[in-house]
Amino acid sequence: MSGCPYFEKKHLLYKNKPPKTEEDEDDSQAGVNKASRGGIIYGDYLQLDKILTAQVLQSELKANKIHDEHLFIVTHQAYELWFKQILFELDSVRDIFISGHVRDERNMLKVNTRIHRVVMIFRLLVDQFAVLETMTALDFFDFREYLSPASGFQSLQFRLLENKIGVPDNLRVPYNRRHYRDNFKGHDSEMLLSTEQEPTLLKLVEEWLERTPGLEVDGFNFWQRLEINIFDGLNQEKEKIEKMPDSEEKEELMAEMVKQRELFTSLFDEKRHDHLVSKGERRLSYKALQGALMIYFYREEPRFQVPFQLLTSLMDIDTLMTKWRYNHVCMVHRMIGSKAGTGGSSGYQYLRSTVSDRYKVFVDLFNLATFLVPRHWVPKLNPNIHTFLYTAECCDSSYCSSDDSD
Amino acid sequence: MSGCPYFEKKHLLYKNKPPKTEEDEDDSQAGVNKASRGGIIYGDYLQLDKILTAQVLQSELKANKIHDEHLFIVTHQAYELWFKQILFELDSVRDIFISGHVRDERNMLKVNTRIHRVVMIFRLLVDQFAVLETMTALDFFDFREYLSPASGFQSLQFRLLENKIGVPDNLRVPYNRRHYRDNFKGHDSEMLLSTEQEPTLLKLVEEWLERTPGLEVDGFNFWQRLEINIFDGLNQEKEKIEKMPDSEEKEELMAEMVKQRELFTSLFDEKRHDHLVSKGERRLSYKALQGALMIYFYREEPRFQVPFQLLTSLMDIDTLMTKWRYNHVCMVHRMIGSKAGTGGSSGYQYLRSTVSDRYKVFVDLFNLATFLVPRHWVPKLNPNIHTFLYTAECCDSSYCSSDDSD
Amino acid sequence: MSGCPYFEKKHLLYKNKPPKTEEDEDDSQAGVNKASRGGIIYGDYLQLDKILTAQVLQSELKANKIHDEHLFIVTHQAYELWFKQILFELDSVRDIFISGHVRDERNMLKVNTRIHRVVMIFRLLVDQFAVLETMTALDFFDFREYLSPASGFQSLQFRLLENKIGVPDNLRVPYNRRHYRDNFKGHDSEMLLSTEQEPTLLKLVEEWLERTPGLEVDGFNFWQRLEINIFDGLNQEKEKIEKMPDSEEKEELMAEMVKQRELFTSLFDEKRHDHLVSKGERRLSYKALQGALMIYFYREEPRFQVPFQLLTSLMDIDTLMTKWRYNHVCMVHRMIGSKAGTGGSSGYQYLRSTVSDRYKVFVDLFNLATFLVPRHWVPKLNPNIHTFLYTAECCDSSYCSSDDSD
Amino acid sequence: MSGCPYFEKKHLLYKNKPPKTEEDEDDSQAGVNKASRGGIIYGDYLQLDKILTAQVLQSELKANKIHDEHLFIVTHQAYELWFKQILFELDSVRDIFISGHVRDERNMLKVNTRIHRVVMIFRLLVDQFAVLETMTALDFFDFREYLSPASGFQSLQFRLLENKIGVPDNLRVPYNRRHYRDNFKGHDSEMLLSTEQEPTLLKLVEEWLERTPGLEVDGFNFWQRLEINIFDGLNQEKEKIEKMPDSEEKEELMAEMVKQRELFTSLFDEKRHDHLVSKGERRLSYKALQGALMIYFYREEPRFQVPFQLLTSLMDIDTLMTKWRYNHVCMVHRMIGSKAGTGGSSGYQYLRSTVSDRYKVFVDLFNLATFLVPRHWVPKLNPNIHTFLYTAECCDSSYCSSDDSD
DSSP: OTTOGGGGOOOTTOOOOOOOOTTHHHHHHHHHHHHHHTOOOHHHHTTHHHHTTOOOOHHHHTTOOOTTHHHHHHHHHHHHHHHHHHHHHHHHHHHHHHTTGGGSTTHHHHHHHHHHHHHHHHHHHHHHHHHHTTSOHHHHHHHHGGGTTOOGGGOHHHHHHHHHHTOOGGGSOOBTTBOGGGGOOHHHHHHHHHHHHSOOHHHHHHHHHHTOTTOOTTTTOHHHHHHHHHHHHHHHHHHHHHHSOSOHHHHHHHHHHHHHHHHHHHHTOHHHHHHHHHTTSOOSOHHHHHHHHHHHHTTTSHHHHHHHHHHHHHHHHHHHHHHHHHHHHHHHHHHHOOOTTSOSOOHHHHHHHHSSGGGOTTHHHHHGGGGOOOGGGSOOOOHHHHHHHHHHTSOOHHHHHSOOOO | OTTOGGGGOOOTTOOOOOOOOTTHHHHHHHHHHHHHHTOOOHHHHTTHHHHTTOOOOHHHHTTOOOTTHHHHHHHHHHHHHHHHHHHHHHHHHHHHHHTTGGGSTTHHHHHHHHHHHHHHHHHHHHHHHHHHTTSOHHHHHTTGGGGTTOOGGGOHHHHHHHHHHTOOGGGSOOBTTBOGGGGOOHHHHHHHHHHHHSOOHHHHHHHHHHTOTTOOTTTTOHHHHHHHHHHHHHHHHHHHHHHSOSOHHHHHHHHHHHHHHHHHHHHTOHHHHHHHHHTTSOOSOHHHHHHHHHHHHTTTSHHHHHHHHHHHHHHHHHHHHHHHHHHHHHHHHHHHOOOTTSOSOOHHHHHHHHSSGGGOTTHHHHHGGGGOOOGGGSOOOOHHHHHHHHHHTSOOHHHHHSOOOO | OTTOGGGGOOOTTOOOOOOOOTTHHHHHHHHHHHHHHTOOOHHHHTTHHHHTTOOOOHHHHTTOOOTTHHHHHHHHHHHHHHHHHHHHHHHHHHHHHHTTGGGSTTHHHHHHHHHHHHHHHHHHHHHHHHHHTTSOHHHHHHHHGGGTBOOGGGOHHHHHHHHHHTOOGGGSOOBTTBOGGGGOOHHHHHHHHHHHHSOOHHHHHHHHHHTOTTOOTTTTOHHHHHHHHHHHHHHHHHHHHHHSOSOHHHHHHHHHHHHHHHHHHHHTOHHHHHHHHHTTSOOSOHHHHHHHHHHHHTTTSHHHHHHHHHHHHHHHHHHHHHHHHHHHHHHHHHHHOOOTTSOSOOHHHHHHHHSSGGGOTTHHHHHGGGGOOOGGGSOOOOHHHHHHHHHHTSOOHHHHHSOOOO | OTTOGGGGOOOTTOOOOOOOOTTHHHHHHHHHHHHHHTOBOHHHHTTHHHHTTOOOOHHHHTTOOOTTHHHHHHHHHHHHHHHHHHHHHHHHHHHHHHTTGGGSTTHHHHHHHHHHHHHHHHHHHHHHHHHHTTSOHHHHHHHHGGGTTOOGGGOHHHHHHHHHHTOOGGGSOOBTTBOGGGGOOHHHHHHHHHHHHSOOHHHHHHHHHHTOTTOOTTTTOHHHHHHHHHHHHHHHHHHHHHHSOSOHHHHHHHHHHHHHHHHHHHHTOHHHHHHHHHTTSOOSOHHHHHHHHHHHHTTTSHHHHHHHHHHHHHHHHHHHHHHHHHHHHHHHHHHHOOOTTSOSOOHHHHHHHHSSGGGOTTHHHHHGGGGOOOGGGSOOOOHHHHHHHHHTTSOOHHHHHSOOOO
């Protein structure tokens, strides 16, 4: 970046200790010498020789250079750069979960910060369409023939990203009756397949939610207490209503009451849950759902403050990804029209169909809003459970003694 | 971009005609065959093998991989990608001006659209800091030693960009008493020197403003008419005030009147203008300033609508560049502190000093706001000048017959 | 605004002349006196006594003050303030069209600037959701019962805005089987009805497009020339393909050719157009569509540069309104869930259905992208039509002599 | 908001319990009845009769209606609405601190969320200038005379906001040699004076930082341990350098070493700190500074994760407020020019001078970046202190038993 002074900071005095090796001393010395003799300069550091020579206009190759193709290329490259960064953050977060390091709650800051960073990047990517929209349909028409058959469907990174977050294969909208993986060959196709088989962020968050302290049946037993409280509450409300003189209002309230009872009956019905999961309408396990609701209700407990933020950020990612999809749709409409009336399912219509709750990975976190109850129905934490929550944070000794890994 | 259908459009039927050459027929045929046999795919088109392999963490090379360095690299690469796009747009606009094609007013749409695109890119770049700000000073500290002596001062593209727009060498703030060009060697240094000598966007806009129709002394003679009207107007105001009974208010008004007269006397004093230019407080020639003010006052004339938008966009660029600088300063403050109290002019303080009107290239366009007058003081366009303005738009035959160049 | 100095500017010397009246002289004098004696101060000017006392929390009235209700109120008030501004701009633009002032092309700058301003406001409103999203579903749950039955469906201004732009009554999605106007009573309901009957922005733009110079059958006759050129072009392409040796590729190209021919046959078929209009798939008249396409193809002609920008801004408004709707949907999903599985069409599902091309007023401008052709198929403008286009800009004398109206 | 369904939700069944009073039962019943009979509708809830009738154009009163004045009014009203929301959040956060409720760590989520909300609002306000910038200097000129002497300097809320955050009176830049409070009279002036005397957010955060666990001299004694570690570390580095053969590099490193030693000597010198405070270069007490640095270094400890986020958000507020000021300056430059050359300190120049670190309230949090050290210099937390940090979170019984207030 221009004139960025922190960039040239040379705290040669401060060495962050790399892991000890035999050659440690020498290496470090070498480092000092190299740095002082010149070290690395900006352009080399950023490999600008690669980055800034990667804009080859197909229209120019075909001896018909079209100015706006340059913008088209740079915009897509910027998207891919940021996709790489998102994948980097996602992988690091998944690693923390997979390795079990998240059991040391100190790692929650990292998880939270990195997921929040993904949110901020997606926010930028949503805005970035405004730049490409300075190109009109007419400008695009001048070079779009040269791109054939290159297609955004071929963006490996975006598909990896979807898979790693947890868009399930069976909920994807097919395009032209082809499986999305058919757009890729060889190594790329294998990478995609393996991300379908690796634990997704959704799966890892699910396992973490299942461990939420307080769910233990032989402990605080949150789920049973909640069920009792809710139905007690509903019964009391019902009694109140029954005492009212007959009126239209009373009938309405009773009808509403019946609905609420059905709603909550469904919440505590594990079979119904499993049925919804089988239809793709819910994604989290029954236990994980309980954990999420517990975090919602006790979000102000110190132990749950950061987990609550994490759940919020996960919804942000979902929301921003669908906004990204929607902005994409809007731009495509502008660039090539909807082809309404010419027959055949168009690319526009395909894209439109992906702006759907089917593609919302953490849809359950949104839908929990349906099951909120008044604060005084939420089971009280007694001093014991308070203490439990706090001291539980002290990780067991094996973690505490281990170094920060990353 | 993911699943972008317009990307794979293959209007093989429509060939935008490239300039005729002998091999034309064959080439075009070859093109069709190649495309149908496969053509180019997304990853190759965008050269993702270069773009996505250019992230090498210095900390990892030093066996102490720091997670956040990846973000640092990607962010700077994204900045450089967009700088390249800005330079591409700037060069194309400068070419249109240099070649004289702007005399064919049909090219004003291109000029305007491209300058507006630069505005939109800068808007994105200003927002982009929000992503890098997810890295804290502490995260940065962990790897900043490895960057030495790489420095944002070494961003060639940003310096080229400043030069091509028109930041003058003599108004630059020196850093550590060194000339900015000393950060560059060989070919890079020569490129910078040559951009200092080529016509800048400022210079080209200046020449274009000097040609504003209506300035001709033997024609509409805008400047003289304006001077007459203004001083007539001031005199009438003065008379009104003089007729008022003595009061504090009258005195205030008279004092204000004196100031206004001085202000406008200075406007019509070419020597004073040249003096301000020599001090760097004004940048445009006296004639160009007149042209700009003329466009301001008659902005609703069809002939001047697009030129007026252009002047507005040029101010946008200036504003956004200083906002970019200021956001940069804010981030640097956060990352390395101001080092207040440790002595020595810090990088932070240097950067802060560049957030200055000295770096506003089109500062005159802002300052013209000082010289606005009521609408009824603006010289009336008579039907003749109206006609003149419209027919003047018809480019002379040599341009009209020429092809669209780009 | 804090410390805003331009706010207190007192150019008492410069009087913008109000329309002459008998008391003119006196009034103006009075103005000066009043201003000097104090004039108006910031808080009174902005009527902050009204603006800043309008936040009454229902939860507080019910003796259970919930902190986040304040944000809820302020956010909605800010939306309504901006809706008012949008209506103000829309009305002024519609007035210019209705009064015929747009025939004086000098008014195009106003039209364009104001429509662009609406774009900028919508852009802000889309971003504004980020503030309300700092409230979680749980915070909202604490006070949402108190709001009953207040509903956003009752926002009069938003409905007016939709009507004035041109969302047609018959394409609206009904909510709970009720007509949207049933949410309003008395004067409000009448206002809505009258906006359904007044000329919409869509209608006014349509009439303006129908007047596009060059469409005259006894003049340049754009439409017929275009039809001839397109089918000539298609025939030439066909001949080329027929000469190719038999191959899979040849077959593909022939199939594509057939599709293209059908596509363009449909374009020049007025009956088909009227059929699409009757189904709501097209909105503009056949002639207006021709005008729009003409502006697209000749957008670089000085005469058409600003009209082309206008068409682009109209698409921006459509796009941003659907983005606004979509962001709204996303927030509602977060606040109350989708209620999937509880039966009954939910508010969420209703809102989702409004994020539809049915609500895109200027959908035809997007879909024209389907009918683009290579530049060399576009009918050439001969010097005559060039001249025609330019001189036509000179408004007729009756307008030229008239004052700037606003 | 248009068609917002969550708005009309009527969970009449769920009553959030208001504090018990004698009339409790009746009130609640009344509430139900009222709601069912109609309750409140959207327009009444938002008091739109006040909000939407508060736009009175001065230019219209003077019989010279200028279109753009409407935008000017609405924009400023939107700013004031949001200022009110910011004040509401600030006051609630200050109350939590003042009441001591923050000692119950459960309240940290509220504090953090509300401070983050202020950040999001400021982000919107920074962007909001883009809307007002659709008005040009020329449009503004047409009505600015009518505003006299209304001035943004008279925005009471903005001054309150500055005071409550902690902009100190003695660091304010005087405008036209007048004290800022002279712009206000009567009740407003008194309100300002009292906010100067009440505890500012800065002061409250300072007190909270001083209580950071681990600072106790007879406990973990962070500060002394840190001092020892740092100087040990510096000594070791020095020895390494001394062993190097003489060279230019060695000299550089020694010089750098001397600087670092001075820097850290200053850090541990309380007198020097107090001196910097007296000059306004530091704002926090010596002990609070220690607490902040402790939170920085141990940010990953569960106990400190949310406090660390809070410190980050406080810097965000500072940054966004200066960006807001800077954007304001840019707009003023555009609207009225800088008046360079006419003499007298202009409003533009005054505003420019407020974009200064003097107005950064939490400047110390930025400048701590100067005092970062390698991770292995940071004093290790032993298992005891770990346990201390976790159990300390369990608030004492008096708080635990108390209800959630707010």
